[in-house]
Amino acid sequence: MKVIIVDDEQIIRQGIKTFVPWEALKCTMVGEAANGLEALLLMEKVNADIIISDIRMPLMDGLDLSRELRLKYPDCRIILLTGYEDFDYARKALQYQVEDYLLKPVGDDELTKVIGKTVKKLEAEINRQKKNIQLKNMIIENKESILKNYIENLITGNIPDSRILPKIEDLHINIFEHGIYQLIIIFPDQDFSEILIPENSFIIPYFIDRQEGRLVLHHIDPLEDTFFKNLKSKNISAAVGSKVAGISNLQDSLQEAESACTYRCFLNSPALIHQSDKEFFKTRFLRMLPDPLSYEDVEIRIIEMFHSLHPEIKDLLSSLLHSCVLDGNRQEDFIRYCRRFYNLARKEVERKGIKISLNKNDPFEKVNIYDPWKTIQEKTEQIFFGLEENVLNSSKKQFSLITSQTISYIEKHFKENISLSYIADTLAVSESHISRIFKKETGINFVPWVNKYRVEYSLDLLASGEYKLYDIADLSGFSDYKYYTRQFKRVMGISPTEFRKNLLSPQK
Structure with missing residues (x-):
């Protein structure tokens, strides 16, 4: 701490300089003055932390100096010395927030003790200011x-x-x-x-x-x-x-x-939605759609559509969307319906012996359930158009009667413990003959076909979110949950758990 001594008597200034252990008090003498005016001039140069001053001095006494210091240097500490026990002096010293007020003659130990106490207060104040600065910096850095x-x-x-x-x-x-x-x-x-x-x-x-x-x-x-x-x-x-x-x-x-x-799901262009006019956006959106159809009618027409390759899928999906909105269904419900109808359409195509090449992954996994209706509608249309394009670009070879009857039996009894030998007995042909014809026309063996059909059936159950995985395995014709999981991953490329998680997670 920097210290200035102010006294009009040289011998007193010298005594204080000599007998106070400045180094032990962490203080440094930076100057001395014979009166208040000299002290103020010196302060402009050194800006001391502690002022030790006599009261009675020529030109400017210690009290006037205290008043000026408090105005110009509010953080400095003032210790006053006086040979007069005058109450008026003490009152003014308090008014100017003087650190201490000592009567002469002052012993070395007493002055040292007062200076030490003042230094500790200054150090505490400096630490407090440092913490405040650190806090302010932290607030600035983490303001957001x-x-x-x-x-x-x-x-x-x-x-x-x-x-x-x-x-x-x-x-x-x-x-x-x-x-x-x-x-x-x-x-x-x-x-x-x-x-x-x-x-x-x-x-x-x-x-x-x-x-x-x-x-x-x-x-x-x-x-x-x-x-x-x-x-x-x-x-x-x-x-x-x-x-x-x-x-x-x-x-x-x-x-x-x-x-x-x-x-916001009803927006088809940028807009600001207020509470008072939110129904307007829903009404405007529904006016753009065809009349609603029942879910049963949509299912029947989709199967018929892909049976005859009739290109009206866009209007049909719009009618389905209209029904979903009117029934209070959410986007994820519409996607679940579309996935079900898509699987029905694909099975209908395969039943007719039309071979199509599709990815193993669920085509609906990239449809974001949180997108606006218009976006979901467009993405879903593209999925059905993709199926339609696959059908148009594929050979239209019809299955033989034996293969068609085998597939029909699978679709009716897939939840049971079916076997190729039982079907062979039912059709009065050998098991090896059915196996050879089935593999030749479908491209895969009987058991993988059955497992594929069961896995595809389980997709709607997974999408509904109403069943546990081992219940879905049982409802889909798998007696063993672990076997169901392995077959699902072989057909779809991911596990049932991952498939369900993808349905519930927004896609970017």
Whole structure:
């Protein structure tokens, strides 16, 4: 610590310099002065930490010096010495926040003790300031994370009203308790890089159906609010909550924004969805679709369609989608129906002896259940068009009567313990003859065909999410769960567990 001694008597200054153990006190003498004016001039050069001063001095006494030091150098510590036991001196010393007030003659031990105590206070203050600087730096470095957590707690009501304002002051966040606010949910996959966030508004990550969007805490400027014009000009889609007075009512705005957010699946172009007009988007979307059909009618027509290769799959899927929406079904329900009808169509094609080449993987695994209806509709159409194209490009060789009867028997009795020998006895032909004809026309042996059919049947059960895996194995004709798992992986390329997980995970 840097120390200045101020006294108009040279002998006293010299005594203090000589007899105080400065090094042991972690102090350094940086100067001395004969009066207050000299001390102030010296302070401008050395900015000392501790001033030891007499009170009665010419030109400027110790009390006036204390007053000036407190104004110009508020962090320095002042120790006053005086030969007069005057209460008025003591009162003024307290007024100027003097560290200590000692009566002359002062013993070396007493002065050393007072200086040591002052040094400890200064060190404690320096450490406190260092910690404050470290804390401020930490807040600056982690401002986004701290702000995110704070606003999340604010919106969810986890910060009591009594603590809101102190918390804001601690974090230096410009949130006004009685301002007008509005919460906006920016949907995932929106290019938000060029959007200007208004002053005193904040943006944090916000997950919608496992996909990362943005939540904007918008402080409304009553004079000029151009934020929504900016969103529209950049073709941003978002759900808009109501305007609320005060940050304690943000939950009401969030509830409305989340309610409007559920209607984003009906968008076919960028739009801002408000609670009051969310039904408009659903109605407009349904008007673009053909009349709805029952699920039974869709199943029958799909089988008929692929039996005769009739190219009306797009209208049929649109009618199915219309029915799903009217029945309150979600996107994943529509995908499950489509997967079932797709498998039925593929089996119908194979029943007629048309060989098609398809990937082992489930073609629907890349259809994101959280996409808008329009996107899901287009992806599903492409899957059916792919099947149709495979059919058109494949040879249309019809199975023989024996093979057709064998396949028909499998489809009716696949849940039973069927064998090729039993079918041979039923058709009154040898087992080896059936085996040879079946392999020649289908390209695979009897048992792999049966297992393939059972695995394909199990796909709808897996997609429903209503059954445990060992129950699905049993319902699909597999008596052994481990054997079912091996055959599933051979046919589909992945395990049943992975298949079900893929159905529930959003795909990018």
